[in-house]
Each structure stands twice: as C-alpha cells, then as structure tokens.
Amino acid sequence: MSSPSEKDCPTAGSDAPSSTAPSPATPDQASPDQAPPGVAHPRSIRSFVMRAGRTTEGQARALSELGPKFVLPFTQQPLDLEATFGRKAPVVFEIGFGMGDATAKIAELLPDTDFIGCEVHEPGVGALLKQIGERSLTNVRIVQDDAVEVLKQMVPEASLAGMHIFFPDPWHKKKHNKRRLVQAGFVADVVKHLAPGGYLHCATDWEPYAQQMLEVLSAEPALVNTAQGYADKPAYRPLTKFENRGLRLGHGVWDLVFRKRA
Secondary structure: OOOOOOOOOOOOOOOOEEEEOOOOOOHHHOOOOOOOOOOOOOOOOOOOOOOOOEEEHHHHHHHHHHHHHHEOOOOOOOOOHHHHHOOOOOEEEEEOOOOOHHHHHHHHHOOOOEEEEEOOOHHHHHHHHHHHHHHOOOOEEEEOOOHHHHHHHHOOOOOEEEEEEEOOOOOOOHHHHHHOOOOHHHHHHHHHHEEEEEEEEEEEOOHHHHHHHHHHHHHOOOEEEOOOOOEOOOOOOOOOHHHHHHHHOOOOOEEEEEEEOO
16 A cells, blocks of 8 residues: 555666556545445455556566466465474565565665565566565565555464554545545554564654654554654664655655563
C-alpha cells in the first residue's frame, strides 16, 4: 500500500514494458455507498488499492527466474521462519514495499536481519526481485498478497523483531479516512505478532495521517513511543528520490517508531 507520490511510480530504467494493465476506476469514481474497484468494503481494511502498472522485460525476467526461490505462496498456516530463511535471525515484516528500492537497500545494510515484504502489484514484485539478483541478497522473501491477511495467517505470533509501513496510502479525503491502514484494530493485530521489544516503524508524507498514526499508536497500551512525538528518521531508512524532491520543495516527512513493551 503506497502513497501516490512515492510508490505508484515505476523505477527509472531502460527496460521495455512487456504488458499493460487497464486503468482501473479511481476511488473518487465510486458511488458514496460503494467501495471503489479493488478496495474492500470499508469495514474490512486492506493493505492495498489495485492500480494500473506495467511490468518491464527485466522485471518479468526476474519474476520468472527468481520468483520461485524468493516469492512465498500465500498459505493459511504460520511459516516456519527458520526454515524459510535457512537460519535463525531477527525477522522484519514490511507492508507495501512499492518498487522495493528501500527494502533492498535496508536488506543490504542489515545482512544479519531477514525481511518479509508484502506487495500485491506485479511490477513492484518484479522490481524487488531484480534488485535481489543485482545485489545478491539472500535475506529477503516476498509474499504477493494482502499484507493484512498475510500477517494474520502466515506470521507466527510474537515472532517479529520489527515491522515497516512506509508511505501507506493516505486516503486524503475525509470520507475515505476510514480506509486508512493504521487504525486501532490493525495495530492490535500488529502487537500480537511483534516479539517483546519489537518495533513498529511508520513513515508518511501526509501530515494529517501522521497525526492519526501518532494518536492511534499512542493509544495502544502495549506500545511505547521511542521519541517525544515524531521520531528522527532512523539511519537505516533511505531517502527515496520522491522524498528528496518533496523535501527540496519544503514538504514534510514524519517517522514514528514505537516498541512493544517487554
């Protein structure tokens, strides 16, 4: 799940597109009492919104060659994390990695940590697989499905060292705010899957959503804020080109880092 300014844009490169998806209806085109195409009824929050995208030849090749090794099939049974990665190591779960640039850079920076990234959009999955190959990463696995269900069904409780939610869809309009991912019920599910001392790191470039995140996370009794309000950007989170451009234009970015009480 991604904000339009961040993750909806394909990575730059010379790969030619191999397929083009039809443009879906936008949320604004849906009737007031009907969820937009690709979005669950507001009572059932999902981690994503279906959108158009093109898979390049390089991404398609990565999907074909690397997908069988690094993409995990959705299952309703909890993963054996040690068997999945072939070792015992801290595991971080990421929701909506977009085109995977930040995920790949963090995984390369932290080789002793394992990462499970969720993204439903094929171009993003292919882009991350391409980087996995280029960077020779072994500590990343991908699930191409709704991260909310992946978390509930596939991630063992109290198993995660951390969770990353970078630039989720802000659902700008007030009538759509209820579709935002970071809400009390979802945070309660997150807490169940964090190990004691595990962290939740959220980042957004939409200030009203940042305020909601701070309010919701602060209200969860099992979590404690690591900062007085918003956190400084942790060194491991890279700046994206869109974030750099926004900062040059005076736009803000807000990071929040909370830990589960021991």
